[in-house]
Amino acid sequence: MRHITINGITAEYLPVMDRGLHYGDGLFETIACIDNHIQFWDEHIERMRSGAERLYIDTSAIDHFSTDVNTMLAQHKISNCVIKLILTRGQGERGYLSPSPQHPTRIVILSDLPKYPDTNNTSGIDTCYCSHTISRNRNLAGIKHLNRLDNVLARNEWHDEYQEGLMLDENENIVEGTMSNVFVVKQKQLFTPLLDDCGIDGIIRSQVLSIAQKYDIDTFVTDITKSDMTEMDEIFICNSLIGIWPVKSLADKNYHVGDITKKISQALKKRMQAQ
Amino acid sequence: MRHITINGITAEYLPVMDRGLHYGDGLFETIACIDNHIQFWDEHIERMRSGAERLYIDTSAIDHFSTDVNTMLAQHKISNCVIKLILTRGQGERGYLSPSPQHPTRIVILSDLPKYPDTNNTSGIDTCYCSHTISRNRNLAGIKHLNRLDNVLARNEWHDEYQEGLMLDENENIVEGTMSNVFVVKQKQLFTPLLDDCGIDGIIRSQVLSIAQKYDIDTFVTDITKSDMTEMDEIFICNSLIGIWPVKSLADKNYHVGDITKKISQALKKRMQAQ
Numbered sequence: 260m261r262h263i264t265i266n267g268i269t270a271e272y273l274p275v276m277d278r279g280l281h282y283g284d285g286l287f288e289t290i291a292c293i294d295n296h297i298q299f300w301d302e303h304i305e306r307m308r309s310g311a312e313r314l315y316i317d318t319s320a321i322d323h324f325s326t327d328v329n330t331m332l333a334q335h336k337i338s339n340c341v342i343k344l345i346l347t348r349g350q351g352e353r354g355y356l357s358p359s360p361q362h363p364t365r366i367v368i369l370s371d372l373p374k375y376p377d378t379n380n381t382s383g384i385d386t387c388y389c390s391h392t393i394s395r396n397r398n399l400a401g402i403k404h405l406n407r408l409d410n411v412l413a414r415n416e417w418h419d420e421y422q423e424g425l426m427l428d429e430n431e432n433i434v435e436g437t438m439s440n441v442f443v444v445k446q447k448q449l450f451t452p453l454l455d456d457c458g459i460d461g462i463i464r465s466q467v468l469s470i471a472q473k474y475d476i477d478t479f480v481t482d483i484t485k486s487d488m489t490e491m492d493e494i495f496i497c498n499s500l501i502g503i504w505p506v507k508s509l510a511d512k513n514y515h516v517g518d519i520t521k522k523i524s525q526a527l528k529k530r531m532q533a534q
Numbered sequence: 535m536r537h538i539t540i541n542g543i544t545a546e547y548l549p550v551m552d553r554g555l556h557y558g559d560g561l562f563e564t565i566a567c568i569d570n571h572i573q574f575w576d577e578h579i580e581r582m583r584s585g586a587e588r589l590y591i592d593t594s595a596i597d598h599f600s601t602d603v604n605t606m607l608a609q610h611k612i613s614n615c616v617i618k619l620i621l622t623r624g625q626g627e628r629g630y631l632s633p634s635p636q637h638p639t640r641i642v643i644l645s646d647l648p649k650y651p652d653t654n655n656t657s658g659i660d661t662c663y664c665s666h667t668i669s670r671n672r673n674l675a676g677i678k679h680l681n682r683l684d685n686v687l688a689r690n691e692w693h694d695e696y697q698e699g700l701m702l703d704e705n706e707n708i709v710e711g712t713m714s715n716v717f718v719v720k721q722k723q724l725f726t727p728l729l730d731d732c733g734i735d736g737i738i739r740s741q742v743l744s745i746a747q748k749y750d751i752d753t754f755v756t757d758i759t760k761s762d763m764t765e766m767d768e769i770f771i772c773n774s775l776i777g778i779w780p781v782k783s784l785a786d787k788n789y790h791v792g793d794i795t796k797k798i799s800q801a802l803k804k805r806m807q808a809q
Contacts, residue, residue: 272547273555275641280548280620284559314683315690334787345555348686353616355682355689355712366550370628370736395704396669399683406681407557407630408589408674412622414630415590430794437630437705509778510750 262335262369266320267327269406277364279347283356283405285364286310289370290342291500292496293333296534297319298499300325307346310402317361327367335414341500343368347405371425373500375422380524383507383516384422384434386496388485389413392459393426393434395450401460413437423496423505431485437498439504440464444493444519448477463497463527470526476519495524502527537644538603542602553557553638554622557630558680560639561585564731565617566647566775567607568769570783571809572617573774575600577737582621591623592636602642610644616775618643622680623796642662648733648775648780650697655799658782658791659697661711661771664688668709669703670730676735697779703732714779719768719794723752737806738772738802745801751794769800777802 263270278284288303303319311318324344332339347368351358367490399406413426414437423436433452436443440461442451449471454460471478489492494506494514503524505516538545538601553559563578579596586593599619606612620641626633666688688701689712700710708727710716715736717726724746729735744754763769769781769789778799780791 271550271551275546275548275643280554281680283680284683314687317649355692356683368550391673392671394669394671394674395682396667398666398687399669404683405556405558406683408559408679409671411557411559412589415632447721448683471652498687
């Protein structure tokens with residue numbers, strides 16, 4: 260199943276001159292719709308708005324995504340799907356200078372929810388380290404922009420042997436998974452990488468941090484190196500489609516699904532059901 | 535004037551699911567066609583092939599660009615234009631994993647040559663430093679890929695006040711211009727930034743290095759910091775559309791159009807006429 264609209268109109272094709280193609284000049288969001296409930300819509304829209312402001316993309320188009328999506332879900336009678344939103348700076352002439360005024364392009368793509376084994380959520384997944392390091396740039400860090408060659412190259416280092424790979428920066432700090440954020444637990448304390456220089460500031464990452472605060476779990480957003488990982492008691496990854504997956508192996512070391520991972524995972528499920 | 539083909543067929547629109555849009559998962563080349571002579575075609579195609587190999591994009595489509603371009607030039611009776619080639623990894627399903635097999639998308643866009651004042655080539659241009667720093671990533675350095683948000687953000691820091699801006703890395707090393715490579719001359723010696731960690735390995739940059747070698751000009755490909763720039767006797771920038779533009783001012787310092795810049799510029803013009 261796939262349904263696409265561009266600027267609210269059913270379409271399969273995008274003008275070749277769109278700057279999304281030429282420069283990756285835009286943003287995206289990947290959102291789960293489960294049993295007619297769109298998960299964390301406001302948070303996704305807010306992140307896109309914040310990203311657009313940082314990239315100086317006109318934000319006025321963002322308000323129309325809600326109508327686009329709700330119209331499409333109703334028209335096609337869809338209750339469960341992935342909603343991908345793309346906002347680009349729109350079409351342009353040759354050259355990097357932005358058109359003025361901008362006419363951003365708004366794309367909505369509905370597709371089937373991915374099917375993963377239930378055991379990913381319960382007994383956990385196998386992961387590796389990606390050898391492709393992630394680009395460092397404070398000005399782009401955190402933004403879910405369309406310049407995603409790092410993720411493409413890192414993800415293509417393996418096929419089915421692992422369910423996720425962890426990406427490092429050039430100093431061997433853990434940054435994130437190719438499609439997820441990463442948390443680790445050591446002696447009942449929760450840690451997640453600082454994303455000041457690279458990485459995507461995930462919506463579920465924020466939810467996990469908020470859940471940890473609510474449960475009074477000591478939490479640190481800080482540098483975590485590859486060598487730190489051997490000392491960790493629990494590892495889990497998260498994103499908007501998978502929720503939380505515990506990590507049962509990373510490279511050659513095994514981990515167990517611990518109490519803090521379980522506690523946060525259950526709390527996240529409740530929040531998702533309440534959406 | 536604009537003419538577009540996708541995979542050899544006249545088109546204005548690209549499938550929305552192309553990975554060029556979703557991830558900037560592809561490469562491009564910008565080539566000048568002057569008086570029926572396509573400038574440095576072999577070098578551009580070779581760079582694209584090398585980039586595709588580094589990104590693990592199937593290179594077999596690259597061989598077809600020549601037929602695409604020559605057919606379009608003949609059909610539309612065009613003698614002078616910009617030829618933009620884009621090669622993407624093609625369409626894909628959701629997710630970063632490459633489709634297997636890949637069916638890369640080949641896009642050719644012909645448009646008018648930009649019109650710049652002749653004085654840009656003779657008396658030089660005004661330039662600034664961009665405050666947007668360039669992303670560091672050894673794995674992507676040199677490649678003319680579609681992840682160009684750095685260039686977009688840097689270029690949009692000014693409008694008509696300057697003709698180019700120089701981009702720095704986070705350690706204040708000069709990397710390149712937003713659309714060009716940079717050379718400097720000090721005491722008759724030529725310097726250009728090392729591009730091991732970021733920047734695009736320009737076709738005209740290679741030509742300049744080769745001309746300098748032919749003329750026995752001492753040349754160093756090395757780190758050049760922002761503070762080094764005040765000591766330089768000459769600065770020039772280059773790319774495939776402009777050739778060489780001397781820099782007559784950078785930020786608040788003026789420079790003159792020196793002998794080495796003139797000598798290399800003349801030699802480059804001869805090479806372009808011989809294409």
